[in-house]
Amino acid sequence: MCGLSVEQYRFFGENGYLRVEGLIGNEELQALDRHSMALACNEVDLNGLPVEARNEGTSPADMEDKYFRFIQFHKHLELHERYMLHGRVLDVLAQLIGPDVMAMQSMLFLKPPGQTGQAYHQDSFYIKTFPDTLCGAWIAIDDCDEENGCMGFVAGSNNEPIHQEVGAPENREAFNENLTEIQGVDESREVMAKAKAGDVVFFHGHLIHRSRQNRSADRFRRAYVCHYANARSYTEWGGGNSAHILARGQTHLEYAEPRFVEYDPLA
Template sequence: MGKYYVPKSRVRDNRYLVSVKDYSHYHREGYLIVRNLLSKEDIDELYELAEQSRLNSLQLDNQADRDSKDPLKEEFAKATRIHMMSRFSGAAERGMLNPRIVDVTEALVGPDVYALQSMLFLNPPGKGGQGWHQDACYIKTHPDTLIGAWIALEEADEENGCLWVVPGSNHEPIYPPDGVGGGNVHAVDAFEDLNGVQNVSHLDDNVNTLSKVVAKYPPAIPVRLSPGDVLFFHSHLFHRSYPNRTQDRYRRSFVCHYCSARSWVPWDHDGFEGHSGNYRQILVRGNTNLPYAEPAFGTEVYLADGEEESSSVTMMGMDNGMMMPIGTEKGE
């Protein structure tokens, strides 16, 4: 006997509801921009986190102990990005688990959602930028359900290094790059002509051979965002950014990744034991039969209300020859 599964999260105020039009746009074009998704208070907290991180990076630049073993030192010194701040900052955890972000994610790849990764980008003048790449090349999930959320903390445009995307390229497979380990997204030898690529994420298109696949599409478009706007993008989507070309502006942003909590995740940024890192990923919506972590700083998440009394399902033959499920309550 089977059991009905009714995916439904807890009711709460201020929930964001995704339209069918937006759902279709995301799955057709590979991205969705939601304007003013986050409140000024939400953005202010993340901006303050970014500003404090910038000041810390300046202090590190002036320190004599350049040989420190602090694992964050190199990231701070580059003053471009900091990975996994959600594991040591309550503000970053609240940003990654923001219910409005997860509302959209739940509609696009849910109903059960893991929060996997957070990245804080600073991108000072003259720095930053990443060449053409696909996110699922780096973070693999099986089934393949990864999605990114790019949160603007200040104005992002062509001058200070906004993201560029190739609409529709989400329908491409993940091109296996040389030099990036961790397994494959697709079954090995399942494709006749899925050739490898070199120097993925390199800023120089003459070196990054993924640019040859990008060239098959119409020109990429810039994603201009204001504080509080969020770009949701498919993990197969070709995207990139350029270095900040301004002299007096940063490009602060907060970027997170999520996936279905029914996916096996053979990945974790900080390493894991065993065959998967599922037990390190936060269950932020719905339910799962897989291991998961809870928020380290007590940020509220909106999981399923608890399993209802199970109902068995039997199959009955109909007059037209079809088999139809008939639900019967437990104990009948």
């Protein structure tokens, strides 16, 4: 059991994020490292699954120019589901959002040098739960800092309502075409979410955040990011509650079973 201190719990409530150092062990991290590079080199049979990439080449030059996002692959690949249901990650989530945890979304990001980032946004704008209990868990596969495009959090914005987003202006750096932008953000409140490989950064669904451009010469910024909510929250997102895994505890709502991992949510 990975127990949080009172100070950590209070910090999350006040600031909307919490970095837990070394939550993913070295051997587990190496497995994620090998898998992500195998995906990038087209060495994993994806059987036609959709992948977002800037090019299809596998030469060293092409590799440096790639940007992959593997979304919802926990429905198709065992490793993605296994890390989505990682025991120590769920231990922390159970303390932050309650003992009943629903696993909803997975995204593997492979961000090469030069790749842009994402606009300011709140995840609960897109993934709505009732009550609103959404929480992200961001597993750092590489060390990440301002140079290679770490996330930036507007500390304390978790205590603000969901803001209306508008189209991103053309003169701002690094916006993903699928995201709109929250305008008028007080950037003086932004905290750079630096992390070491193996750290996990948890962040509230209302937290305003963005990611920066990878300005490094030769460093990837890879991360496996999953979103969760209290399993007793109702959602219509992604097919509704029946499409999402009961990862921990119990619920009165419908839920999905894991597809690959033998797992007891009450264990």
